[in-house]
Each structure stands twice: as C-alpha cells, then as structure tokens.
Amino acid sequence: MNLPRSSGILLHPTSFPGRYGVGELGASAYAFLDWLYDAGQQWWQVLPLGPTGYGDSPYQSFSAFAGNPYLISFDDLKKEGLLTEEDLQDTPDFLPGKVDYGWIYIWKFQKLQAAYTHFKNGAFTNLKAEFATFKAQEDAWLEDYALFMALKDENGGLPWNAWDLPIRQRKAQAMQDARIRLADDIERISFYQFLFFRAWTQVRAYAHSKGIQVIGDIPIFVAMDSADAWANPDQFYFDDLGQPTVVAGVPPDYFSETGQLWGNPLYRWDVMQAQGFQWWIERIKGCLKLYDLVRIDHFRGFEAYWEIQYPAENAIDGQWVKAPGKELFKTILDALGEIPIIAEDLGVITEEVEDLRDSFGFPGMAILQFAFGGGDWASNAFLPENLKDNQIVYSGTHDNDTTRGWFNAAKEDELTHLNQVAGSEVTEDRVAWVLTEMAWRSRARVSIVPLQDVLNLDTAARMNLPGSLSDSNWSWRYPQGALSPFVARRLKSLTQEAGRYVQPRVTA
Template identity: 90%
Template sequence: MNLPRSSGILLHPTSFPGRYGVGELGASAYAFLDWLFEAGQQWWQVLPLGPTGYGDSPYQSFSAFAGNPYLISFDDLQKEGLLTEEDLADTPDFPPGKVDYGWIYIWKFQKLRAAYTHFRDGDFGQLKAEFETFKAEESQWLSDYALFMALKDENGGLPWNAWDLPIRRREAQAMQEARVRLADDIERISFYQFLFFRAWTSIRKYAHSKGIQIIGDIPIFVAMDSADAWANPDQFYFDDLGQPTVVAGVPPDYFSETGQLWGNPLYRWDIMQERGFDWWIERIKGCLKLYDLVRIDHFRGFEAYWEIQYPAETAINGQWVKAPGKALFQKIRDALGEIPIIAEDLGVITPEVEDLRDSFGFPGMAILQFAFGGGDWASNAFLPENLKENQIVYTGTHDNDTTRGWFNSAKEDEKHHLNQVAHTEVTEDRVAWLLTEMAWRSRTKVAIVPLQDVLNLGTEARMNLPGSLSDSNWSWRYPQGALSPFVSRRLKSLTQESGRYVQPGVTV
C-alpha cells in the first residue's frame, strides 16, 4: 500500500464535547476537523462506529454494518425541524467530561423516537425521498438489522438466542408475521440509520475537502448478540437452538494466566469459502463507504484463531485452528481492488501471520509505550530505531493508558531505558510530547497520537481498560476549548519539521 509520510489523531466521536450527553456528528465534529487541518494533520482515526449494547464497547456491536444512533446530532435535527425546542426542553444536565451511557440510553432514544414521529407525520418530501433511496441501496443488511432491533425491543432486550424458537430460527411464517407486526418500528430504526449515514457522509466529505482521510476500525469477529449472527446462522458454529458450540478468545499469556474468553461466535470458514467469502466482501465494501483506511483488530485470527468449547469459564482449554486468510484477502482484492487495510499485529505474532500481512502489503502496528520494557530491551521491535517503514506507529491506543498515565505507573527499568533513548531525564509533564516526537521522527509511513496525549492528560482520560467493565470505559470526553491554537501550532510545527506535512489539497 502506497501511503505517504503523514500523521494524524486518534479520537472516537463519542469524545466530542456537547450538551446532549455524548459526542455527536454535529458542530463539534466539524470544529475538530478544522482544528486537525490547522494542526497540519492528514488522518483522523476512529473506533468502530456500530451501535453498542451492554458494556458500551464499540467492539461488541449489534451490527457490523449499522451506525450508532447516539452520534446523531440533535442540534442538526432541530435545524431541520425534526426536533423542536419543546422536545429538547428537558435536556438533562449531563456531565460535560464523561458519557453516562445508562442516562443517555433512555433519553436519547426518546428524542430520536420523537424525531421519527415528526418525520413520519410531517411534510418532509425531499427527505422522505432520500430515505427511500437509502433503504433501497442498503437493503442487503438494513432489512435484517432493523427487524433484529425491533424484535430485540419487543423481547425486552434479550439476546436473539433467547427469543421464541420460530423467530430464533427465522422460520418463514414467524418472519413474515414479525415484519407486519413491527412495521412501524422497523421503519423507525431504519430512519435512525438513514440519519446516521447522512451525517457521516457529510462529515467525511468535509474531511476530504480539508485533505483529511479517515481511518476506521473493525473487529475481526462479530458480537454473539448481533444481527449478523442471527441473520447468517449457517456461517457460524451454532447448534439447532442458536447456541454457540465454540467461541473466540486468546490463550493464557504473560498478561493473563487464564487467557481472555471473548465469547464471540466463530466463523464457519468452510461455508464462507464455498460462497466466495461474499459476506466478507460486503463487509469490507460497507467499510469503504465509511473509511479511507481500515484497521482490522486481531488480524492474527485470519491465519489461526483460538477456539474454545462452549460453555467455558476461561480461555485455558482451547486450540489453534487455521483460517483461510490468504484465500479470503485474495478474493476481496479480486472483487474490490487494492484493499486499504492496517493489520493489528500486536502481541505474539507467528511467522505465518507476518507472511499473511506482508503478502498483501498491509502495514502493521507499533506502540511506543511497549518499547522500553523487557530484558533484552535494546532489541525491542517497538524502539524508534527498530521501527519499519511499512508500519503505523502510535504512542498508545484506546486500550492503553494515556502516555502520562503509563509513565506514572511504569517500572523503574522502563523509565531508565526511556531516559537512555531520550538522552535526558524524562518527566511526567514532558513524556507525552516526547513520545509524540519519537513517533513523528521515526521512519514509519504514518504516525498517530491519541488526542489525550496531545492534550497531556493523565489516567483520568483513559479510554478503555481491557478485561474490565468499569463505567469509565469508553466514556472520556474532552472539554470545550481544549483544542487550543497553541496545541495546533505546536503539532503542525513538529509535523513540518519531521517531514510528515502534506500540502493542503493533496489527497493522502
């Protein structure tokens, strides 16, 4: 993949400031893109944009194709007459620095329902025509997704494999009756998706006008409780009742004696391959409507994945099973051309995984926070001098602490090694910018820094602590006024000095 020397910022849209409890694709998003432009950046990286459920993780979505209704801008809906001042008069006093998902879940969907009612009963001729076009163009996934979410509401939020057996099995009569019974709910849920995609398309178009490209993020596996699993049961390892027979995870390692039991259903790669990997081709095609470059989480699972018998309490008793990665990516390339993919190749990676990555020219990842530990630390692959050109380097990711927070909890030998590399005594208030400088001056094609590190924030701004269900996960938001001209000038200066600046108007 021919990526120019460039740089960007990692920030999920839920982290935008605003008065409605969660970041939205409205004024704050456009202001952020303006700031990125002023800071000389060419990439905006986001986390998965799908609708989230229990735990609020964007990596456990109800659909691999749908967008998150939380992100729809209420101010924009009010400007269009889809919401009124009266509708928004009871806006709660949401905490400005944190998403309270329990609070917004009820309130935001009440307001979205009101917007749909105004739309359905009002005079919105042009918008209704656009909605009909959207439904027709996205019917391949939208029809099942909208019915899935309507049925989920009807069943009190229960997962699909706890529904009545006929609808769980998608029997024709049960499906037809549900589509009739839930017709208005299906239309409403489809309308939310129309609003999301319309907003995101506008955001992406504006980003491109500023010379900014978007890096998206997709997990390799889908959630067990998802429209994808319910609508395609023969492509997963399920029994006749819709229960998984095996699930995904990772084996025990240095970080966990029992491994990680993710619980995602596993693909029937044999069935998918017989069908020409059509589901995956559609998934990547859907991603390319949203993003310019796609990071695939847990890339190593395309070469071999950890299979755990269900049910299980830990991931200890599993086995590695081969996956048809080369055949899959070749089929996608044949269908869609050159595929702009970043391989998340962190952790223990085998030569076979490296061969899969390199066969298709996918850039891998490097994390500077991981560069200074270990016994033979001078050979650490993530040290700045050991990085490769075809990599994306990060100070840290959404799963890491902020760099300032990492430094405060780092071992003494890590700090000592960092001091050796930096040729100075590194301090807490300096470390985030120091690692940013290391990333920008490295030989990698692309350097990315989380906004939290640009703002020099501590652990209080951490996005996620893997393996935990803390209510602080996925909830951080930056305050109004944080994107100062000083910070943008400083970042632009570093970007120019390190040869990562792309002239405005030049497409990355």
C-alpha cells in the same frame, strides 16, 4: 500499499464535547476537523462506529454494517425541524467530561423517536425521497438489522438466542408475522440509520475538503448478540437452538494467566469459502463507504484463531485452528481491487501471521509505550530505531493508558530505557510530547497519537481498560476549549520538521 509519510490523531466521536450527553456528528465534529487542519494533520482515526449494547464497547456491536444512533446530532435535527425546542427542553445537565450510557440509552432514544414522529407526520418531501433511496441502497443488511433491533426491543432486550424458537430459527411464517407486527418499528429504526449515514457522509466529506482522511476500525469477529449472527446462522458454529458450540478468545499469556474469553461466535470458514467469502466482500465494501483506510482488529485471527469450547469459565482450554486468510484476502482483492487495510498485529505474532500480512503489503502496528520494557531491551521491535517503513506507529491506543498515566505507573527499568532513548531525563509533564516526537521522527510511514496524549492528560482520560466492565470505559470526553491554537501550532511545527506535512488541497 503506498501510504504517504503523514500523521494524525486518534479520537472516537463519542468523545466530542456537547450538551446532549455524548459526542455527536454535529458542530463539535466540524470544529475538531478545523483544528486538525490547523494542526497540519492528514488522518483522523476512529473506533468502530456500530451501535453498541451491554458494556458500551464499540468492538461488540449489534451489527457489522449499521451505525451508532447515539452520534446523531440533535442540534442538526432541530435545524431541520425534526426536533423542536420543546422536545429538548428536558435535556438533563449531563456531566461534560463523561458519557453516561445508562442515561442516554433511555433519553436519547426518546428524542430520536420524537424526531421520527415529526418526520412521519410532516411534509419533509425531499428527506422522505432520500430516505427511500437509502433503504433501497442498503437493503442487503438494513432489513435484517432493523427487524433484529425491533425484535430485540419487543423481547425486552434479550439476546436473539433467547427469543421464541420459530423467530430464533427465522422460520418463514414467524418472520412474515414479525415484519407485519413491527412494521412501524422497523421503519423507525431504519430512519435512525438513514440519519446516521447521512451525518457521517457529510462529516467525512468535510474532512476530505480539508485534506483529511479517515482511518476506521473493524473487529475481526462479530458480537454473539448481533444481527449478523442471527441473520447468517449457517456461517457460524451454532447448534439447532442458536447456541454457540465454540467461541473466540486468546490463550493465557504474560498479561493473563487464564487468557481472555471473548465469547464471540466463530466463523464457519468452510461455509464462507464455499460461498465465495461473499459476506466478507460485502463487509469490506460497507467499510469503504465509511473510511479511507481500515484497521482490522486481531488480524492474527485470519491465520489462526483460538477456539474455546462453549460453555467455558475461561480461555485456558482452547486450541489454535487455522483460518484461510490468504484465500480470503485474495478473493476480496479480486472482487474489489486494492484494499486499504492496516493489520493490527500486536501481541504474540508468528512467522505465519507476518507472512500473511506481508504477502498483501498490509502495514502493521507499533506501540511506543511497549518499547522500553523487556529483558533484551535493545532488540525491542517497538523502539523508534527498530521501526519499519511499512508500519503505523502509535504512542498508545484506545486499550492503553494515556502516555502520562503509563509514565506514572512505569517500572524503573522502563523509565531508565526511556531516558536513554530520549537523551535526557523525561518528566511527567513532558512524556506525552516526547513520545509524540519519537513517533513523528521515526521511519514509520504513518504516526498517530490519541488526542489525550496531545492534550497531555493522565489516567482519568483513559478510553478503555481491557478485561474490565468499568463504567469509565469508552466514556471519556474532552472539554470545550481543549483544542487550543497553541497546541495546533506546536503539532503542525513538529509535523513540518519531521517531514510529515503536505500542504492540503482544500476544496470548497
């Protein structure tokens, strides 16, 4: 894949500022894109955009195809008459710098339900026609998703494999009864998806008008409690009661003596292959409706994945099982043509994984925060001089501390190596910009930094601490006024100096 020499910013939409408790695809999204344009950037990278549940992780979504209703802009709904001032007069005084998921889960869905009621009872002729078209176009996943979420609400939020057995097993009569009983809920949930996709399509079109493209992100596995698992049980390792027999994770390593027990259901690759990998073809097609470039998390799992018997207390007693990665991607390419994929190839990567990645020309990833440690430091693959052309280089990702926070916790040898590469002593107030410069001046085709590093923020702005259920995970939001013209000018100047700037062809 021939990506241009370019650069961009990693920022999840929930991190936008605004008065409704969580970032939305409204005025703040457009303001951010204006700032990104002023800063001379060509990429906006986001985390998965699916609806989130327990733990609030965008990597554990209720659907691989649906969008997150939290992101729907209430101010935009108000402009259209789908919400009124009266509906929003009880808006709480949300903390401006943090998402309170427990509170918005209740309050935001109350307001979305009010918007649906106004829609259902009002004229909205054009909008109702658009909604009907959307339902017809997205029927392949939308019907199952909306029924799944309606049943989940009816069952008090319980996971699908704790529902009554007939609906858990999707028996015909139980499914028919549920569709009749929950018809209005199904319509309401489908309406939320319509609002999300309409808003995202408009935001992405605006990005394109500014010469900015979107990098999306998809987890390799789906969540256990998801419409995908419930609607396609034959494609996962489940028993007759819908319980998993094996689950996903990663083995013990330098970071964890017991490995990581993710708990995601594992694919029946034999079944998927016999069906022509159709589920995966549809999944990638769905991604290409949302993004211009797609990062696949845990890419190494397409070559071999860590299989853990269920139930288990940890990930120690697992085994590597081969996956048909080459057959999968060849089939997808034959069906869809060239697919713009970034391989998240971090961690312990084997020659077989590298061969899978390189066979299809997928760019890999490099993290500069990992460049300065280790015994044989000079051979560290993430050092700026050791980066490859076909890579995406980051100062850090959503799972890393901010660069300023990393610096404050770094070991002495890491700081010594950092100073050697930088050519001078790096200080806390300079380190985020130093790594940004290293990324921008490197040979890697694309360089990305989280907005937290552009703003030189400390650990308090960290997006996620892997393996923890802290209520600060996924909750950071930047304050109003943080996107200063000075920072934009500075970043644009670096982008021009590093040969990453292309004058965008702005469209009306």
